[in-house]
Amino acid sequence: MNSHEKSAPSRIARHFEACANEDRPALVTFITAGDPDLATSQAIMDGLPGAGADLIELGMPFSDPMADGVAIQLAGQRALATGHTMKATLQMVRRFREKDTDTPVILMGYYNPILSYGNDAFLADAVAAGVDGLIIVDLPFEEDAEFCLPALKAGLSFIRLTTPTTDDVRLPLVLKNASGFVYYVSMTGITGAAISDYDVVGQAVKRIKAETDLPVAVGFGIKTGDDATRIGKHADGVVVGTALVNALAQSLDAEGRATDATAPAVHDLVRSLAQGVRRARD
Amino acid sequence: MTSPLANSLRTGPTPEGRFGQFGGRFVAETLMPLIGELEKAYREARNDPSYGEELEALGKHYTGRPSPLYFAERMSAHLGGAKIYFKREELNHTGSHKLNNCIGQILLARRMGKTRIIAETGAGQHGVATATVCARFGLPCVIYMGATDVERQAPNVFRMKLLGAEIVPVTAGAGTLKDAMNEALRDWVSNVDDTYYLIGTAAGPHPYPEMVRDFQSVIGRELREQFLQAEGGLPDTLVACIGGGSNAIGLFHEFLDDPEVAIYGAEAGGYGIDTDNGHAASMTGGRPGVLHGNRTYLLQDDDGQILEGHSISAGLDYPGVGPEHSFLKDSGRVTYVPITDREALDAFQLCARLEGILPALESAHGLAQVIKLAPDMDKEQSIVLCLSGRGDKDVETVGKYLEGAS
Known part of the structure; x- marks a missing residue:
């Protein structure tokens, strides 16, 4: 079935547009695939839209997540310890798509596991599974020929990270092959750190929006519904990852296994974040 | 004599930081x-x-350069083949290159x-x-x-x-x-x-x-001059150990366009490269991938997850290698070989007894390759080993092994 191939790129745009029409930012939620085990992770993913997530970022576990903090590193380690593979990550998307053909799914991770899978095979399998976009942390625009351009050609969005260190010279180059949305990293730091100044973030978002028509989502440092409200004032979307991963981690038993509380812990926080984004423009 | 190769191996990297397909950002x-x-x-x-x-x-005045080129007379006599020289980077201030x-x-x-x-x-x-x-x-x-x-x-x-x-x-x-x-x-x-x-x-x-590489290339530049004075001409063979490979590229780079110089890099073979995750030989036992900012040979599993690897030497215990080495491997200019923990330990002890020098366990991997090559070479030929570090830091590790082995 190839219906995803045509509809996939537009799903992201459609969702940002729908949120804009509701005069609120989109809620983008991140979970790590296979954390803490495949079945629980699938249940968490399947329940995200119902809890209020507008877009889903699914982390592809990697042994050496250099740009992530310890929470997301541990999530990846939990998944890998169960024998989680790239094929299993794509399988999760396929299963999700059996029930949900509407919510955009973006795979986020590092390049080596893709390279190892085979770039062309990965793109084909991701499209077939119903993936909408990719965020590959360690592929700056300098390496676009390598994977970004083939991904665009395959019909996937290639979402770019911009950071406070992205200067006026780099910004247009970063945005050149960007698609789907722009992910503004609110700080120079790793995932899980704290935002110090919301106004600075707002100015940064304005600067990016002056250069692109794409929606701008802000991530790094958003932990609560109130954070989502504050950041959402300035952005087309808010991305929450570490806080959800922490909620999951706190629900595990002493051996790090899922409990009955695991999926609800994540979904409850998503619900509270969803309320937060709905207060953003009040 | 520098040969007029149309395709010099010393021109890399490209402005994008590539050595062939390797390197990058x-x-x-x-x-x-x-x-x-x-x-x-x-x-x-x-x-x-x-x-x-x-x-x-x-x-x-601070490091103590140039580092000496030392003729290892008893080691040479013991192995009964090529003349063995040590480029003594272990004599630098702080004890290594x-x-x-x-x-x-x-x-x-x-x-x-x-x-x-x-x-x-x-x-x-x-x-x-x-x-x-x-x-x-x-x-x-x-x-x-x-x-x-x-x-x-x-x-x-x-x-x-x-x-x-x-x-x-x-x-x-x-x-x-x-x-x-x-x-x-x-x-x-x-x-x-x-x-x-x-x-x-x-x-x-x-x-x-x-x-x-540029900072370490002082090793090879000094060697060319020192060897010319000691023996006239060029060494026949160069050997260095490879973890990330900085002492090795420092030794090799000067001689890459001298095809008459054979070059060997000794990787950490650990328990042997057939042992799963039991070595740190990324080139002889890994495959290309991307980690820590560059494309290079890596120890990784079938799913592209990076392996920890193993070596008795903490300095070689890294799952990657510098991208220029990956390029030199694929181009065939440098021969990379795995050396096991045991071979390195044997070389360590031999060097201590024959030359009164405790090499770092890292450098002992290079020496183990010298020990393999020298006996089959002519007495008129020469091998230069980059003795990259001193072994004082390793005496406890070696002592533990010897206790366990006796």
């Missing part, structure tokens, strides 16, 4: 502007004669106005060299070191502390060099304004592999 956007700034600062420094003069003066690179980079950091230095270390040799130059120039220094390595390299940890460095033990993963490098990268991402990341080997994102 595979880092998060946060770091890209910093890497660009670093490259620009390095180009400017190289074009500034005062930078070169400062490097040379410190090399001479690492200081060559640290001096070059700390001068650069100062030119860039950076006020805080971070580094990763495995065996502690690079950490000690970094802590040393930070003390010398009065800059605060944070060293990331795997918790496992902190334990097995206690003397170097104490040295770094005496030099005023802060040691951060890294517990993620297996607590070895790759985990320390991840953590140093995270620090850098979080402290972009004031911090300089002083990478210890010829790996990482462009321009590090080129820059570190």
